[in-house]
């Protein structure tokens with residue numbers, strides 16, 4: 001029996017990177033999956049890869065008006081869901097001296113406020129016994145120049161896993177987090193990080209030196225962790241974080 005047979009999942013930011021790999025993993029484990037992203041053509045390309053058990057919704061998790069409409073959009077596909085993977089996020093970096101309010105708000109709106117209210121709006125659709133997983137980051141644990149706001153947005157999610165697990169006990173809904181170290185995804189690009197080719201290469205080389213296993217992780221390695229939290233293999237696990245970082249923080 002496949003581990004997620006009969007379950008329905010929604011993955012925010014499911015058209016790329018870790019979210020897309022998790023959609024593949026969930027479907028391989030028997031689930032039906034709704035993916036969200038901001039760009040219709042990126043969603044369409046992902047749906048072509050994922051096949052008939054995937055559906056797509058264009059949705060910006062930094063926009064409260066769209067968040068308030070999400071549950072109705074989901075209901076067009078399914079009345080209930082079992083799994084929410086809150087994965088959509090941006091990685092933007094600047095020093096405390098250089099940080100501008102617009103970048104601060106963008107990071108916090110998408111990574112924290114958007115995550116919180118997406119969960120709030122979808123909760124009425126979640127079946128009792130459901131599983132919610134946040135994608136955080138080891139940046140929530142380490143000190144890295146330029147990462148203060150990104151790290152704070154992810155640390156805030158770690159606070160949610162405990163408080164919301166406590167609050168949702170009557171419905172047996174578990175809230176957990178995966179905290180990846182560096183993972184090869186389209187996030188590591190000059191456009192998404194707002195840096196030059198040279199800076200990107202230097203950054204990559206610098207990061208690998210800090211990872212005991214000597215490489216970036218893959219999206220598929222993170223997807224396996226998410227799948228564990230999503231499945232009934234982890235029914236006694238709540239308010240927990242699994243750090244998947246090749247030892248960068250854990251060793």
Ligand SMILES: NC(=O)c1ccc[n+]([C@@H]2O[C@H](COP(=O)([O-])OP(=O)(O)OC[C@H]3O[C@@H](n4cnc5c(N)ncnc54)[C@H](OP(=O)(O)O)[C@@H]3O)[C@@H](O)[C@H]2O)c1
Pocket residue numbers: 012013014015016017018019036037038039042059060061062063087088089090091110135136137138179180181182183184185186187188192
């Ligand atoms: N890669 C790493 O090294 C790493 C490490 C630790 C944590 N993470 C976390 O992992 C998550 C996924 O990142 P990734 O590495 O897989 O990068 P990615 O390939 O860039 O994927 C990010 C996804 O989030 C979506 N997204 C971003 N802003 C959104 C918004 N406002 N509304 C809806 N969707 C939005 C993107 O959709 P669009 O196509 O519309 O932009 C995309 O589907 C992020 O939360 C990131 O912080 C990544």
